[in-house]
Amino acid sequence: MNNTNISFNDVPMKEVSYKSSIIREVYFAGNISCMELSKKMNKSLSLTSKFLNEMIEDQIVEENGYALSSGGRRPLMYRLRKDLMYIVSVAMDQLITRIVIMDMHNNFVTPVTKVELPLTNNYVALQTLTEAIVKVIKDSEIDKDRIAGIGIGMPGFVDPKAGHNYTFLGANISKQIKISTGIPVFIENDSSSIALAEYYFGSATDNSMIINFNWGVGLGIIINGELYRGANGFAGEFSHIPMFKNGKLCSCGKIGCLETESSFIYMINTAEERIKEGKQSSMAGRLTADKNYEEKSKLFADAVTNGDSLAIELVSEVGYNIGSGIAILIHLFNPGKIILSGRGALMGNIWLTPMQQALNEMCIPKLARFTEISVSKMGYESELIGAAILVMSNVEEIYQEARQKEKLRKMIGRETKITD
Numbered sequence: 036m037n038n039t040n041i042s043f044n045d046v047p048m049k050e051v052s053y054k055s056s057i058i059r060e061v062y063f064a065g066n067i068s069c070m071e072l073s074k075k076m077n078k079s080l081s082l083t084s085k086f087l088n089e090m091i092e093d094q095i096v097e098e099n100g101y102a103l104s105s106g107g108r109r110p111l112m113y114r115l116r117k118d119l120m121y122i123v124s125v126a127m128d129q130l131i132t133r134i135v136i137m138d139m140h141n142n143f144v145t146p147v148t149k150v151e152l153p154l155t156n157n158y159v160a161l162q163t164l165t166e167a168i169v170k171v172i173k174d175s176e177i178d179k180d181r182i183a184g185i186g187i188g189m190p191g192f193v194d195p196k197a198g199h200n201y202t203f204l205g206a207n208i209s210k211q212i213k214i215s216t217g218i219p220v221f222i223e224n225d226s227s228s229i230a231l232a233e234y235y236f237g238s239a240t241d242n243s244m245i246i247n248f249n250w251g252v253g254l255g256i257i258i259n260g261e262l263y264r265g266a267n268g269f270a271g272e273f274s275h276i277p278m279f280k281n282g283k284l285c286s287c288g289k290i291g292c293l294e295t296e297s298s299f300i301y302m303i304n305t306a307e308e309r310i311k312e313g314k315q316s317s318m319a320g321r322l323t324a325d326k327n328y329e330e331k332s333k334l335f336a337d338a339v340t341n342g343d344s345l346a347i348e349l350v351s352e353v354g355y356n357i358g359s360g361i362a363i364l365i366h367l368f369n370p371g372k373i374i375l376s377g378r379g380a381l382m383g384n385i386w387l388t389p390m391q392q393a394l395n396e397m398c399i400p401k402l403a404r405f406t407e408i409s410v411s412k413m414g415y416e417s418e419l420i421g422a423a424i425l426v427m428s429n430v431e432e433i434y435q436e437a438r439q440k441e442k443l444r445k446m447i448g449r450e451t452k453i454t455d
């Protein structure tokens with residue numbers, strides 16, 4: 036066998052299962068010793084070592100030097116070969132969709148393709164999305180057999196198991212894109228996907244809340260090292276906690292939600308209003324109607340970086356509002372960490388002071404003291420990395436399916452394309 040495709044067609048099923056589990060563990064660890072791996076797999080050191088050696092021969096895993104010294108003999112470390120297989124990562128928000136192909140070390144191997152894809156009342160959204168994914172795969176010239184899966188983070192009420200989104204895009208999303216591409220598809224709510232990225236490759240710990248500051252304010256919740264979804268998978272609608280008596284209609288249909296005065300759209304719209312009212316700003320005359328929200332959000336973030344007083348005033352107001360929401364989270368969940376991630380992370384640590392001010396005013400100090408508030412270092416790329424995690428979490432299933440297809444192909448004795 037070689038690394039030109041992802042099938043284990045001549046390997047017994049039990050071994051496929053074990054080796055694909057090793058692939059998953061090594062991916063998430065990044066770099067791991069045989070001892071650590073055998074503990075994670077709950078298998079003997081000799082069996083783990085045997086499989087690791089076979090996987091090195093098969094060019095799946097490679098040696099990666101010795102661990103840093105901790106006093107004793109330094110163990111040899113292993114990692115996946117970065118070109119073992121590839122992942123199509125898709126990060127959607129309500130207006131913009133980003134697509135990139137990643138390798139096994141979470142490197143981007145293609146440029147990030149941005150597609151303007153508004154989701155509200157868009158009945159061809161799924162078709163547009165599918166076409167964009169197909170084009171990125173075709174343009175990459177990567178053999179489709181070497182793409183393990185397509186991971187998609189998307190806003191809305193998402194049922195990852197069934198592959199449905201009850202808010203946007205509709206039912207059977209995973210199935211439909213799989214039919215069009217021939218590649219397994221895994222979907223998840225965007226904020227949950229970001230939370231997974233922060234948990235596995237960022238700074239989130241076993242009890243963390245990850246705020247996805249974007250056009251709205253999403254929340255991914257990690258409790259005891261697991262993503263918390265709630266009874267029906269709809270947990271984390273931070274944007275829609277009733278926060279203000281402002282009479283403003285929210286996108287959800289209710290009045291006074293956190294989102295009505297705490298989102299990127301709110302900051303951009305309010306900047307435009309205040310400029311019209313006579314406020315001085317470097318953004319004056321530049322937030323024009325011909326620009327989309329993506330372009331305006333960049334302009335706004337640049338204004339913050341350059342110290343524009345109106346932009347900073349708005350970040351302070353919105354940061355304070357989010358801090359008020361965080362005070363509620365701290366009182367309810369006692370999280371170890373709260374991380375501001377998503378598009379808002381582009382603006383960096385400027386969020387921390389107003390959020391802290393709200394906590395000083397609203398949070399019981401004894402509780403607040405135990406929660407560390409930070410802005411994500413992974414930033415805006417976290418949703419793309421989260422989408423890759425969706426695929427690699429299901430790598431055993433992907434290998435089983437690839438192997439079954441090979442087997443079926445042999446049984447029917449011809450090289451026809453097997454559809455689902």
Ligand SMILES: [Zn+2]
Nearest residue numbers: 275285287292
């Ligand atoms: Zn709302």
